[in-house]
Amino acid sequence: MSALRPAVRATLNSPRLLALAALAAVAETAVRVGAILVDSIPLAVLCPPVGVVVLGLAAPSVRAALSPSLDSDDTGRPSLPALFAVAVGGHALAVAVGTTGFLLLDTPARAALYWLGYGDALTSLSVQVGGAILGVSVGTLLGWVVAAPAVGRVVAGDSPGRALGAALVGAGESPPAVARLLAVHFAFAGLLVVAVATAIGAGGRLGLALGVAIAVLGSAFALAVLAARSVAAAPAEASPPDWRRVALILVVLVAAGTAVGGVRAAELRPTATHAASLPDDPDAAYATARANTFRADHRYRVAVLAPDADPFVVEHRIDRTDRQYRQTTDGRAHGPSVYASAGTGSPPTRGLDIVALGSRTADGHTVRATPDYVSWADRYDWAPGGGLKPPAAGVDGWRVAERGDGRLVLELTDPEAVFAATHPNGPDRLSNVSAAHVRAVVDTETATLERIDVRFDGTVVSGDDSTRVASRVRHEFAVGVDVARPSALGALRPSELVWRALVY
Numbered sequence: 001m002s003a004l005r006p007a008v009r010a011t012l013n014s015p016r017l018l019a020l021a022a023l024a025a026v027a028e029t030a031v032r033v034g035a036i037l038v039d040s041i042p043l044a045v046l047c048p049p050v051g052v053v054v055l056g057l058a059a060p061s062v063r064a065a066l067s068p069s070l071d072s073d074d075t076g077r078p079s080l081p082a083l084f085a086v087a088v089g090g091h092a093l094a095v096a097v098g099t100t101g102f103l104l105l106d107t108p109a110r111a112a113l114y115w116l117g118y119g120d121a122l123t124s125l126s127v128q129v130g131g132a133i134l135g136v137s138v139g140t141l142l143g144w145v146v147a148a149p150a151v152g153r154v155v156a157g158d159s160p161g162r163a164l165g166a167a168l169v170g171a172g173e174s175p176p177a178v179a180r181l182l183a184v185h186f187a188f189a190g191l192l193v194v195a196v197a198t199a200i201g202a203g204g205r206l207g208l209a210l211g212v213a214i215a216v217l218g219s220a221f222a223l224a225v226l227a228a229r230s231v232a233a234a235p236a237e238a239s240p241p242d243w244r245r246v247a248l249i250l251v252v253l254v255a256a257g258t259a260v261g262g263v264r265a266a267e268l269r270p271t272a273t274h275a276a277s278l279p280d281d282p283d284a285a286y287a288t289a290r291a292n293t294f295r296a297d298h299r300y301r302v303a304v305l306a307p308d309a310d311p312f313v314v315e316h317r318i319d320r321t322d323r324q325y326r327q328t329t330d331g332r333a334h335g336p337s338v339y340a341s342a343g344t345g346s347p348p349t350r351g352l353d354i355v356a357l358g359s360r361t362a363d364g365h366t367v368r369a370t371p372d373y374v375s376w377a378d379r380y381d382w383a384p385g386g387g388l389k390p391p392a393a394g395v396d397g398w399r400v401a402e403r404g405d406g407r408l409v410l411e412l413t414d415p416e417a418v419f420a421a422t423h424p425n426g427p428d429r430l431s432n433v434s435a436a437h438v439r440a441v442v443d444t445e446t447a448t449l450e451r452i453d454v455r456f457d458g459t460v461v462s463g464d465d466s467t468r469v470a471s472r473v474r475h476e477f478a479v480g481v482d483v484a485r486p487s488a489l490g491a492l493r494p495s496e497l498v499w500r501a502l503v504y
Helices: 004-013 015-037 041-046 050-057 059-066 080-115 125-155 160-170 175-202 204-233 243-265 282-295 372-379 415-422 494-502
Strands: 298-306 309-319 324-331 338-341 359-362 365-368 399-404 407-412 429-443 448-462 465-479
Touching: 004 015, 004 059, 004 175, 004 204, 015 041, 015 050, 015 059, 015 204, 041 080, 041 125, 050 059, 050 080, 050 125, 050 204, 059 204, 080 125, 080 160, 080 243, 125 160, 125 175, 125 204, 125 372, 125 494, 160 243, 175 204, 243 494, 282 298, 282 407, 282 429, 282 448, 324 372, 338 372, 407 415, 415 429, 415 448
Parallel strands: none
Antiparallel strands: 298 309, 298 465, 309 324, 324 338, 359 365, 399 407, 407 429, 429 448, 448 465
16 A cells, blocks of 8 residues: 555544654744845755654654554654765765756747747746746755655664665666655646745745745645655665666666756757848838847947047947857946856856855956856847937838948938937937937948947927937947957856756
8 A cells, every 4th residue: 555645544534643744844944934034045945854853753653643642752752864975975966866857848948939939938037037036046956856755764763875875776666656656746836836926926025925834834744744754655665776786877867867967058959040031111120120130149339439538439249059158348438357158157147146156256256156158148138218229110211322342321311200219219309400310330241230320419499498418329239249268267166067057
């Protein structure tokens, strides 16, 4: 008979077991929430479960709940070091199994979406980072399906090493039992996802309180059932595992994780590399060239020119194929040189400290193991809004000035159209306009932008206010660029490779 049924029955009939499980759940929730509050989601995921130690020490009560005729005072409990060891080893095994499972399922699914042209839906910060955290967290919880039997064997007197080896081998020997236990873990994971969603959705202290309450109540029942099931399923006389099978399974697990992680870390995925062809209509031709340039691996240099001073220059280089980004400044512009990849940020961008896997200093530069490229790529856009961006598309009035020798030159000369393309807010009217001109050079072979020169000199009137605007801006572009990691940052660290593998 399945050990799950007596475990559920014992949980429902034993207030003491439920109370002990509730204590374990409170401790577990406190550890995870505490880690998040100190800005470390990885710590919340990687910290071994304290519930294993709490319920392991309460083993006599668990046995008494399974066999009411048994006096809990007559049963022994495992040693504290053994419980710590099986908690740490079991969690390491669960993280490895769960993360590998997540990567094996997530990689083909994402590759298919990239291949079908839905890659843009996968590039946002919330989808990339949030999906990785959710995948590893749920995968780890489900990975405990493999490790959980080891706890019962340690409670029965086996050593942590033999117990974990036997659990690893036994996972493939009884598929129905594993399926039933997996269903319980799925339900447990679902409750925790609901708890997190409630905390985020409700917001504030009320949301946090509701999320914690759901997590504690759901965890209490789940932990009681899983503890009783683990003890009930433990063999009376533990035999040593077949260590050759243990080694083979570990080799297969490591090989699978390394292979799929290597594919992801190497940025091997289908990408849309073709550019849309240039239409005959000048307005559409500019919009198409602008969009083609933005989607490509490109360099974009914008310089605000001044007659009696150095230009204000900002340069962006974004390598979408290898997911690397660089930003530099020159002239009157000042700021740090930025490098970001799918696993590295230098200097670190804001908002990702909570998912950092460590930081260090290299040649005076702060280097953090976080997916900063995802954050920069999420914010780097050419949406209409003025500022240091190319003139907006969607403005009518472009005309063909030149065509030939692999170039298409487009011009915009209407003052209102020029102002609308280069400024976010339209004025009530323009007056005393002495210069209004945008000249865009398009490479007809790649259908991308080469250069845009903007000049405007006029008075902008909004209500009772009038402002004289005199601006000259040069935008320069190059496609097919390859961004390299600065040598000053040193070689990639394992923690940086982990994030490169997790976000794909």
